[in-house]
Amino acid sequence: AQSVAQPEDQVNVAEGNPLTVKCTYSVSGNPYLFWYVQYPNRGLQFLLKYITGDNLVKGSYGFEAEFNKSQTSFHLKKPSALVSDSALYFCAVRDILTGGGNKLTFGTGTQLKVEL
Amino acid sequence: KAGVTQTPRYLIKTRGQQVTLSCSPISGHRSVSWYQQTPGQGLQFLFEYFSETQRNKGNFPGRFSGRQFSNSRSEMNVSTLELGDSALYLCASSLDDGQGGAEAFFGQGTRLTVV
Numbered sequence: 460a461q462s463v464a465q466p467e468d469q470v471n472v473a474e475g476n477p478l479t480v481k482c483t484y485s486v487s488g489n490p491y492l493f494w495y496v497q498y499p500n501r502g503l504q505f506l507l508k509y510i511t512g513d514n515l516v517k518g519s520y521g522f523e524a525e526f527n528k529s530q531t532s533f534h535l536k537k538p539s540a541l542v543s544d545s546a547l548y549f550c551a552v553r554d555i556l557t558g559g560g561n562k563l564t565f566g567t568g569t570q571l572k573v574e575l
Numbered sequence: 576k577a578g579v580t581q582t583p584r585y586l587i588k589t590r591g592q593q594v595t596l597s598c599s600p601i602s603g604h605r606s607v608s609w610y611q612q613t614p615g616q617g618l619q620f621l622f623e624y625f626s627e628t629q630r631n632k633g634n635f636p637g638r639f640s641g642r643q644f645s646n647s648r649s650e651m652n653v654s655t656l657e658l659g660d661s662a663l664y665l666c667a668s669s670l671d672d673g674q675g676g677a678e679a680f681f682g683q684g685t686r687l688t689v690v
Binding site for chain 2: 504
């Protein structure tokens with residue numbers, strides 16, 4: 460069975476500082492990994508994905524993520540945080556060996572708070 | 576291009592009633608998935624439909640059901656509502672590429688409150 464862990468419920472960072480939101484995964488085969496962001500009372504917005512290729516993936520709004528197969532991690536990063544980045548972030552995995560389909564398994568989410 | 580549209584945005588129902596939620600995917604997307612989001616359980620997969628067929632199903636009781644129409648629009652139904660069904664129900668559509676690598680696009684959700 461596939462699973463995702465987001466070890467931090469909340470991450471606090473000062474505006475202008477770099478931010479990291481952690482994610483580790485467990486799958487049977489090769490993972491497809493995704494990051495989504497959720498603002499209050501809204502749906503999820505896609506940020507970026509790793510399918511194959513370069514381990515450093517660049518996405519929307521200046522976010523990037525690094526895929527590390529040996530550590531089974533896919534941490535989300537941004538060089539300089541903005542107050543407007545404050546939101547709930549979800550990591551998700553899709554195991555391509557589960558017989559097809561687009562089922563995503565999500566982590567529990569990390570609340571990012573960026574302060575002035 | 577219009578995004579994923581979910582209706583209604585808010586619903587209040589009484590225990591024991593049933594409810595139907597609707598989802599219109601992005602044009603051209605044939606895969607529609609449903610998720611339940613609650614503070615206690617987080618985001619949980621309900622089911623996925625592709626070309627009018629249920630392709631995947633999560634671990635939910637039979638009271639939760641869905642269907643997809645020929646135009647890819649989808650509905651989910653919850654019968655005999657329980658207080659614990661109060662949640663944000665999210666619909667997501669994907670351009671299925673056959674490889675599993677396509678990202679899902681989510682609607683704004685339907686907030687269901689069971690009283």
